[in-house]
Amino acid sequence: MQMDDRKWTILKAIIKTYLETGEPVGSRTISKYPDLNLSSATIRNEMSDLEEMGYILQPHTSAGRIPSDAGYRLYVDRMMEEKEQEVTEIRELMVQRQDRMELLLKQVVKFLAANTNYATMITGPRLHHTRLKFIQLSIVDDSQILAVIVTETNVVKNRMIRLEHGLDRETVLKLNLLLNTNLNGLTIEQINLSTISKLKEEAGIHSDIVSQVLDAVAEAINQEEDVEIYTSGATNFFKYPELSDTAKASELISTFEEKHPLASLMLPSEIGEDGENSNIQVYIGQETPLDTMKDCSVVTASYDMGGGMYGRVGIVGPKRMDYDKVIGILKNLTQQLDELYKK
Amino acid sequence: MQMDDRKWTILKAIIKTYLETGEPVGSRTISKYPDLNLSSATIRNEMSDLEEMGYILQPHTSAGRIPSDAGYRLYVDRMMEEKEQEVTEIRELMVQRQDRMELLLKQVVKFLAANTNYATMITGPRLHHTRLKFIQLSIVDDSQILAVIVTETNVVKNRMIRLEHGLDRETVLKLNLLLNTNLNGLTIEQINLSTISKLKEEAGIHSDIVSQVLDAVAEAINQEEDVEIYTSGATNFFKYPELSDTAKASELISTFEEKHPLASLMLPSEIGEDGENSNIQVYIGQETPLDTMKDCSVVTASYDMGGGMYGRVGIVGPKRMDYDKVIGILKNLTQQLDELYKK
């Protein structure tokens, strides 16, 4: 069977009306569609074909049709080819308080959730390939030293280091100098065991305590592996009857509360084959890696703020999601994020 | 009408069975209760009295009785008098990673949620009355200075300060000395406008830039007003049919997602009149300050880790909550928290 132009128009019409209403759509409804000028009977024949081809299906014998996963997939794929998204302005949002990454990300997901009526999520930026700007050790008290680490992108991390014996001011000063002359400008990955052991040699004196401190610093630098995930709008699931029965809603919202499982939806994007659009990833129904979301669709996009700070942002909603709008918004948002730190 | 001993036993029996089943309880059920040896007819008479007194009510004419808010209230009040809670061990939980407050709190709410099957929340400790341990300014680049502030309780805060003109090393060193000699040992409240303006005078030179820096530091110190709230187990609401219809569940879970509204449930405890127990606060049904929770009960308890770090932890569940157990666990938990930092 061939997918001709008329079938495609009908399929689009079915999907669009289903997106709006959430209810199976019948042949008569489609026959009223302006672009088409066919009787319901003809539509029925075409629908029958489309069903055979696997793009739509019937919940029960005498109901209308709803799109299948394959139908959505076709729709989304053609959509992304056709569309080159116009850029609307979301920037005002960004301007407030750039200084604290966490707040920014929370604002972003909240904004997204409010504007799409779906559940949203974002991963904090990974710090790979980020260079160190400086490190500062300070004496807190007899048994504790505070390490403050600042990256090129102004992300600040603290680490309290407990020691059995205190260190005197001089040693700390020396260590600061040592750390800064040797590590500044290096990326996180470049600071590994061998770098550290070289430092240890160079330090020489007090080698036991010093190496304790250095180990702690190295650990703090590399610790960033557990990426934070921020979410918002989990209760939006209730807006879609097909997801809001107790069992499903409970599972979905739990997943959003736990946050960790979401990581599997937000893996670093696959290698972009065709440049531009490849950073948008769409999972439809069964395609999603999370079992809880087999009745949902997931759209994610990656952002890259430069300086090695990159992450993913995404939304989760019913399969009858307004893909068009969602993809548009995500593209736009990531573009804004990309430019944010380049200024 | 007098509340005699038999009425009290019957009321307790009604509440307990209702807590378990969630369904109106009839006279026959109660008549089987081991402590009582009465026929269902007698129970009915007593129930009729209890209803007149306002402690129980009938959802409809031919249904069993359920406890009213007043009934729960009486139950809880007597409960808290009677009970002196035995201390079970939750401590292992605490031992892992004390160093990061945030992780600890997240663990605590998760633990609570898992053990009670209710939704749980905790406020991060306020920093009032906490003394400063030290402040460290560092030059990040031409236009930025990083302020690191450490409190007596080892809570660390960073603040990036942007300036139009850079500062030279010497000035920063002087400022560090100035800040540390004047502010160390003071509590957060003691550092107010007048303290700062005194500092500004003392600094003298460069007064415009210096005052910018000082203002930023003061702001960072006092900024702690927006207390973080951590939550867990919001989806536990689904476990109770009376809360899991779409509208109610959606509202409740939204409230838990937003977090801010919960603050009104976690206000600093009222002045303890009778010492020991007064830190437990129970809201039943309409009593709670949040409208969304008028079908719930809320139990909160305060913890005080010493050094001015205190906060509240609480749980939210259906009115038929296992008050006995919950109060026990909360008492125990807060006791553990109280002792945690005293070691």
Added chain:
DNA sequence: TGTTAGCACTCGTCACATTGGAGTGCTAAC
């Protein structure tokens, strides 16, 4: 050959009546 009108058929939904049982209140007897 493609399109359309018509018709019988399917099946879920809604309104309504029916029934069973749990629970009550009241009364009379112990």
Added chain:
DNA sequence: GTTAGCACTCCAATGTGACGAGTGCTAACA
């Protein structure tokens, strides 16, 4: 004061039938 018995109430579960939306098929039409 306690209890057994009985009539009564009302919810919840179940069944029934009408309705309507939607289909597939067939036959007629352009």
